[in-house]
Amino acid sequence: MTLVPIIDLSTRDTPEGRAAIAARIGDACRTSGFYVITGHGVPADLVERMYTVTNDFFRLPRALKDRVATRPGVSGFRRAGGSTAASIGEETPPDLCEVYAAHVTGELPDDERAALGGPWATWTLANIWPSAEFKAVWWEYMDTVGALAADLMRLSALALGLDEEYFAGRFDRHGSSVAANYYYPQVRPPLPGQLRRGPHTDFGGLTVLYQEDHRSGLQVADITGAWRDVAVVPGSFVVNIGDLMSLWTGGRWLSTMHRVINPDDAGTSRLSIPFFYLPNHDAVIEPVDGGGDAVIAGEWMSRKLEKLFTG
Numbered sequence: 001m002t003l004v005p006i007i008d009l010s011t012r013d014t015p016e017g018r019a020a021i022a023a024r025i026g027d028a029c030r031t032s033g034f035y036v037i038t039g040h041g042v043p044a045d046l047v048e049r050m051y052t053v054t055n056d057f058f059r060l061p062r063a064l065k066d067r068v069a070t071r072p073g074v075s076g077f078r079r080a081g082g083s084t085a086a087s088i089g090e091e092t093p094p095d096l097c098e099v100y101a102a103h104v105t106g107e108l109p110d111d112e113r114a115a116l117g118g119p120w121a122t123w124t125l126a127n128i129w130p131s132a133e134f135k136a137v138w139w140e141y142m143d144t145v146g147a148l149a150a151d152l153m154r155l156s157a158l159a160l161g162l163d164e165e166y167f168a169g170r171f172d173r174h175g176s177s178v179a180a181n182y183y184y185p186q187v188r189p190p191l192p193g194q195l196r197r198g199p200h201t202d203f204g205g206l207t208v209l210y211q212e213d214h215r216s217g218l219q220v221a222d223i224t225g226a227w228r229d230v231a232v233v234p235g236s237f238v239v240n241i242g243d244l245m246s247l248w249t250g251g252r253w254l255s256t257m258h259r260v261i262n263p264d265d266a267g268t269s270r271l272s273i274p275f276f277y278l279p280n281h282d283a284v285i286e287p288v289d290g291g292g293d294a295v296i297a298g299e300w301m302s303r304k305l306e307k308l309f310t311g
C-alpha cells in the first residue's frame, strides 16, 4: 500500500459507495494519517478564483499587506512564518513563508468571539480582509470546503463503526480556519535547518489542503521516521488528520508529522491553502472506545498555538 493513497470520492452519494470509501479512509488513517482525494466535487473554478485573489494579495508590496496584519500569525497577514517546529518543542530558524488566515468565527460580534477562548485561541480574533472581493471568494471557499470536511468526518465515523453523525454535534459551532501559506522565492540561501515549513503535526480534527499542480515539497514521515514525498495529483486535495482526531481514536489513527522542504529552483514560489476543520472550542474529546484521557478541544489547540507563537 502506498503511504498516501488516492481515494476517489465520486461514489459517496450511495450507501455502497460510502461504505467502500469509508473502508479506504480507515486504512489510510491507521497506516499513514494522510490521503489524497479526487472526485470531491469542489468546483475547479472556485479553487481557481481562490488562487487568483490570494496570489494577487501576496504579490502586493509588503506595506499594503501589513495593513491587514493583526496579532502574529492568527488572523489576517503574518509576514514572518514563525517556527512551526516550535509546536513540537524543536528550535529552528523561522519558516520561509508568509501566511494569511481567516476563521469561520471571525465575523461574530466581539463579545461572542471573546467568549470562545483565552489569549492563544486564534479563532476568537476578528477577520481582517484585504477587500470585499477577496472576502466573498474566501467565504465561498470556506463554506464549500467546510461542507466537504463535514462529509469526510461522516465517512470517518463510518470507518470507525460509528453512526455517521457521531462527530456532527462536536462541530456545530466549529472555529475552523483557512490559511494561505505563501512560500516566496528564496533570494537568500536558507540557514541551516531552515525550511519552508518545519516539521509538525496538525492540531485539530482534519486538514483539507489544496496545492498547486506543479509544485510540491510537502513530505510526510513514515513509521520509521523517514521523509517521503506526497505526490501531486492535479485537482486533488491532500487530507490529513490532526491531533484531536488521533485522540478521538485512542491513537489508532495517526496524526502524522509533515514538513515542506525548500525548492530545487530557489526562484519559484508555492501557494498552499489548508482548511483546518476544528471542533467546537468546548468539545470534550474522549476516545470513542472509552478509556484514555479526555481533553477539551480549545484548550488543546490553545496550548499548541502558544508554543507555536512563543517558541
Ligand SMILES: O=C(O)CCC(=O)C(=O)O
Residues within 6 Å of the ligand: 179, 181, 197, 202, 209, 211, 218, 258, 259, 260, 272, 274
Ligand atoms: O504547504 C503545505 O503543503 C503544508 C502546510 C502545512 O502543513 C500547514 O499549514 O499545516
Ligand SMILES: [Fe+2]
Residues within 6 Å of the ligand: 200, 201, 202, 258
Ligand atoms: Fe500542517
